[in-house]
Amino acid sequence: MSCKDTQELLDGYLDGELDIVRGMEIESHLRRCPACSQVYENHQALRSAIRARAPYFKAPAGLHQRVRSTVRQASKAEPASRVVTWRAPWRPAWNLLGLAAALVIAVLTWSISARLWSPSADELLAQEVLSSHVRSLMANHLTDVPSSDQHTVKPWFNGKLDFSPPVKDLTNEGFPLVGGRLDYVGNRAVAALVYQRQKHFINLFIWPAFEGPGIAEKTVTRQGYNLLHWTQSGMTYWVVSDLNRGELQQFVQLVRSSAPLPTSP
Amino acid sequence: MGEEIKFGSFEQVVLPHLDSAYNLARWLTRNDQDAEDVVQDAYLRALRFFDGFHGGDARAWLLAIVRNTCYTWLQKNRPQEPTMVFDEEIHSEEGSSLSPETLLLQSADSQLLRQALEELPLKFREVLVLRELEGLSYKEIADVADMPIGTVMSSLARARARLRQCLTNCLTKEPQR
Numbered sequence: 001m002s003c004k005d006t007q008e009l010l011d012g013y014l015d016g017e018l019d020i021v022r023g024m025e026i027e028s029h030l031r032r033c034p035a036c037s038q039v040y041e042n043h044q045a046l047r048s049a050i051r052a053r054a055p056y057f058k059a060p061a062g063l064h065q066r067v068r069s070t071v072r073q074a075s076k077a078e079p080a081s082r083v084v085t086w087r088a089p090w091r092p093a094w095n096l097l098g099l100a101a102a103l104v105i106a107v108l109t110w111s112i113s114a115r116l117w118s119p120s121a122d123e124l125l126a127q128e129v130l131s132s133h134v135r136s137l138m139a140n141h142l143t144d145v146p147s148s149d150q151h152t153v154k155p156w157f158n159g160k161l162d163f164s165p166p167v168k169d170l171t172n173e174g175f176p177l178v179g180g181r182l183d184y185v186g187n188r189a190v191a192a193l194v195y196q197r198q199k200h201f202i203n204l205f206i207w208p209a210f211e212g213p214g215i216a217e218k219t220v221t222r223q224g225y226n227l228l229h230w231t232q233s234g235m236t237y238w239v240v241s242d243l244n245r246g247e248l249q250q251f252v253q254l255v256r257s258s259a260p261l262p263t264s265p
Numbered sequence: 266m267g268e269e270i271k272f273g274s275f276e277q278v279v280l281p282h283l284d285s286a287y288n289l290a291r292w293l294t295r296n297d298q299d300a301e302d303v304v305q306d307a308y309l310r311a312l313r314f315f316d317g318f319h320g321g322d323a324r325a326w327l328l329a330i331v332r333n334t335c336y337t338w339l340q341k342n343r344p345q346e347p348t349m350v351f352d353e354e355i356h357s358e359e360g361s362s363l364s365p366e367t368l369l370l371q372s373a374d375s376q377l378l379r380q381a382l383e384e385l386p387l388k389f390r391e392v393l394v395l396r397e398l399e400g401l402s403y404k405e406i407a408d409v410a411d412m413p414i415g416t417v418m419s420s421l422a423r424a425r426a427r428l429r430q431c432l433t434n435c436l437t438k439e440p441q442r
Binding site (some may be wrong): 059 | 275276283284286287288291292297301304305306308309312359366367370371373374375378379382393396397398402405419421422423428429432
């Protein structure tokens with residue numbers, strides 16, 4: 001993470017409002033960068049000055065009583081004033097119209113926001129895949145079988161999964177195989193293959209696809225990570241990495257072209 | 266809802282947040298008497314809208330009403346006071362030379378902090394008070410101050426940068442006077 005990115009997110013970090021991945025990225029940047037950690041110290045100094053010494057204005061003693069009695073009076077007077085003074089002849093129709101409009105708006109907003117906010121199955125999977133990727137890098141548990149030899153990694157999955165994932169070393173293409181790992185995504189055990197591109201790790205998750213039409217390639221970006229997924233020859237593939245999209249796409253093409261061809265037309 | 270019952274639950278749910286209401290109104294109006302008037306008005310509005318309150322965080326709900334009442338009040342009584350903020354560039358900080366700034370900020374006293382906060386534009390003052398003095402989350406600030414949650418962090422960042430600038434300016438000039 002660059003100094004600019006870090007300083008832009010520093011307030012969110014200070015307020016504890018960043019997700020865990022971003023938070024850790026900031027922390028590791030602050031450990032390495034004296035300039036940014038100085039800026040962070042200033043942020044903290046300002047915050048503690050405000051919290052410790054900026055005045056908090058408590059309501060004056062008389063106000064509590066005043067508000068209480070005003071509210072009490074109003075809650076008694078309110079129904080009467082509504083009936084007597086506010087109801088002009090045109091008012092009921094106007095009210096109904098307003099109510100109808102409000103209902104229409106409410107329903108529209110609800111349906112739009114429901115569409116926007118309810119996560120699809122894909123989005124849930126993307127979140128799981130991403131979490132799994134981050135965890136694999138965080139907890140020092142990247143691989144169960146560390147090997148760049150596809151003939152070691154592929155048989156290792158025998159007996160651990162009810163399918164045999166295609167495994168191909170891509171060292172010659174610039175994506176050396178680092179190893180394999182058992183993982184659990186979408187309520188089932190899946191194969192995770194780990195590849196490397198310079199300092200970036202790529203997790204490739206594979207599991208048998210559901211019956212039905214295959215999915216062409218789809219790309220998602222989440223919290224700075226790129227995720228791609230597709231189905232091919234009865235398998236679902238998910239790829240996740242912090243690698244840039246172009247190179248990740250290149251990796252995907254390599255995986256796709258090395259995967260077994262469909263058995264039936 | 267019977268009026269007695271309504272008043273009873275209103276009293277239990279909303280009245281306990283009087284301090285928060287007053288604190289926000291006092292910071293936004295910068296005047297004791299005006300803040301009292303605004304709070305009283307806000308409570309009347311809150312009572313009127315109380316049927317529409319279906320649980321959740323009563324304090325954030327009340328603060329949204331207080332904040333809107335303040336804005337209405339300010340527009341009516343102090344139309345010359347700008348409520349919008351000009352979009353200005355705040356210079357990005359350069360780390361290494363700022364070490365004395367930490368010490369300076371630590372030395373800011375109550376009087377100076379109050380003055381510097383009161384001089385901030387309304388929108389900046391508002392987010393800082395909600396965050397630092399009321400301890401609201403970004404989501405709650407977005408609801409109260411009626412802004413998209415995505416802009417809460419950038420508003421806070423700009424408000425803090427402005428406040429830091431103001432405090433360090435005051436504190437570095439002071440000894441020369």
